[in-house]
Amino acid sequence: xxxxxxxxxxxxxxxxxxxxxxxxxxAAVGSFLEARSHQGRWLLRIEDxxxxxxxxxAAEDILATLERFGFEWDxxxxxxxxxxxAYEAALEQLKARGFAYPCACTRRDLAAAPAARDGSHRYPxxxxxxxxxxxxxxxxxxxADGRIHFVDAVQGPQEVDLAADAxxxxxxxADGLFAYQLAVVVDDAAAGITDVVxxxxxxxxxxxxxxxxxxxxxxxxxxxxLPLATNAAGEKLSKQTLARAIGDRAPAxxxxxxxxxxxxxxxxxxxxxxxTELWHWAQTHWSLSAVPRCRQAVASGxx
Numbered sequence: 001x002x003x004x005x006x007x008x009x010x011x012x013x014x015x016x017x018x019x020x021x022x023x024x025x026x027a028a029v030g031s032f033l034e035a036r037s038h039q040g041r042w043l044l045r046i047e048d049x050x051x052x053x054x055x056x057x058a059a060e061d062i063l064a065t066l067e068r069f070g071f072e073w074d075x076x077x078x079x080x081x082x083x084x085x086a087y088e089a090a091l092e093q094l095k096a097r098g099f100a101y102p103c104a105c106t107r108r109d110l111a112a113a114p115a116a117r118d119g120s121h122r123y124p125x126x127x128x129x130x131x132x133x134x135x136x137x138x139x140x141x142x143x144a145d146g147r148i149h150f151v152d153a154v155q156g157p158q159e160v161d162l163a164a165d166a167x168x169x170x171x172x173x174a175d176g177l178f179a180y181q182l183a184v185v186v187d188d189a190a191a192g193i194t195d196v197v198x199x200x201x202x203x204x205x206x207x208x209x210x211x212x213x214x215x216x217x218x219x220x221x222x223x224x225x226l227p228l229a230t231n232a233a234g235e236k237l238s239k240q241t242l243a244r245a246i247g248d249r250a251p252a253x254x255x256x257x258x259x260x261x262x263x264x265x266x267x268x269x270x271x272x273x274x275x276t277e278l279w280h281w282a283q284t285h286w287s288l289s290a291v292p293r294c295r296q297a298v299a300s301g302x303x
Contacts, residue, residue, distance in 0.1 A: 008040025010195050015047045020065050021046035022299050023229035029206050029258045030226045031197035033286040041279035042110035043191055044073040049080040049183050070275035080183055082223040087178040090186045099215050102137030103127040106217035116166050118204035123167035138174035152259035153224040154291050181208050189218035199280040200295040201236055229294050229299035252278050263290035
């Protein structure tokens with residue numbers, strides 16, 4: 001795979017598993033304003049690769065909500081469900097160089113495995129040196145070796161021992177679908193993404209993505225993980241935690257709340273101003289240094 005460098009390019013990549021909620025809005029606002037503060041491009045990607053979890057009509061609703069809130073993206077949205085050939089080519093490259101291997105293990109096989117850094121089960125290496133007798137391949141994994149170091153613009157220095165903290169990770173699932181880790185690396189590289197600004201819930205995925213970038217010869221973007229918006233119980237805002245959709249909210253009110261969550265102090269009058277005025281204020285006053293240096297915070301009144 002070959003990639004050409006570009007000027008600043010950021011992106012927002014929602015999964016259409018439901019309507020946009022306040023946590024999604026925070027990530028969209030942060031990534032959009034950071035791109036514009038660098039006179040860069042802001043791209044949109046619909047991460048619909050996990051088809052069983054996608055809700056019919058959710059992607060179209062997301063696009064309509066973003067438009068209604070005044071977001072402007074610089075190219076046509078990319079749909080992961082249409083990029084299978086690119087993911088297949090990347091997987092074949094990993095196989096050819098011995099970085100990926102077939103795995104026969106089921107979830108039941110891994111139930112007793114210790115927890116990885118992100119809460120999943122750390123793979124014990126059962127199939128690393130070949131499939132057990134009588135077992136057939138179900139998925140494909142990448143050998144997780146070495147330590148990954150990177151500096152996150154909000155969360156600070158990070159160090160991950162891939163084998164100890166993540167273990168060999170899946171790049172193609174047993175159901176034949178490509179894993180998020182592979183798809184996001186291929187897509188970011190193909191789009192020339194230079195800066196990834198997203199929620200801190202994905203911070204623990206970053207080391208695996210950097211590892212894949214190395215293996216595929218893809219450039220490493222800069223990373224910024226914004227505080228994760230939670231409910232009062234400390235749970236991530238999501239469909240599972242019954243987070244309220246923002247589509248029926250007054251855009252200016254929700255955007256002001258998102259800016260305040262991100263450490264900025266727009267005047268109360270902007271909640272009743274036009275979107276043009278609000279975005280002008282936001283782009284004029286945006287500063288990444290104002291964003292709280294924490295992994296999560298309660299989104300009062302928006303869950």
